[in-house]
Amino acid sequence: MTSSFNPKKESILDLQKFLGKEICVKFTGGREVQGILKGYDQLVNITLDQTQEFIRDAEDPLITTDEKRFLGLVVCRGSSVMMVCPTEGCEPIDNPY
Template sequence: MFPVVQATKKDTVLDLNKYLDKAVCVRFQGGREVTGILRGFDQLINLVLDESKETLRDPLDPYRLTDETRELGLVICRGTQVSLISPVEGTEEIANPFIQAEDEA
């Protein structure tokens, strides 16, 4: 009744080819954040980052990132732990519009 369609090759969920050899920011499960140059990936979103730097978190508030970084160099990121991938170029951080100012409270 219904035609059976089978995939002949494994396709990735994301097309990261346009970000190869460009700086990307990767956030992992647990909150760690690493910025580096994307050198490679596979269909499981395992990533190879070069010249990578980890943004350190505030020791008093583990959910808040600081301006401090540490050099990691060449790293392989396991795809099951990756929760966000974004290009560095063309993005900027903005204030959270959902947090009410303390003056209003």
């Protein structure tokens, strides 16, 4: 017996307003990249262009250095994405703790 009711699956994040703009993506494991959002799907698989990875400090992997590595076109698997944020319109703040 098949059901004719198939609800449309929507993305948990509305990234439409960031298409063509630069965003920052953090992954499980600590990696962080920045690039131009070219596409996404409902599972938060993300396609970035002109992507750069921020290299972490060898002594303390929680600290990112000023060093960057150019990656180009990247497909980010949604299950490993922890955070997505725009690079424009945001200001870094000090940790309140």
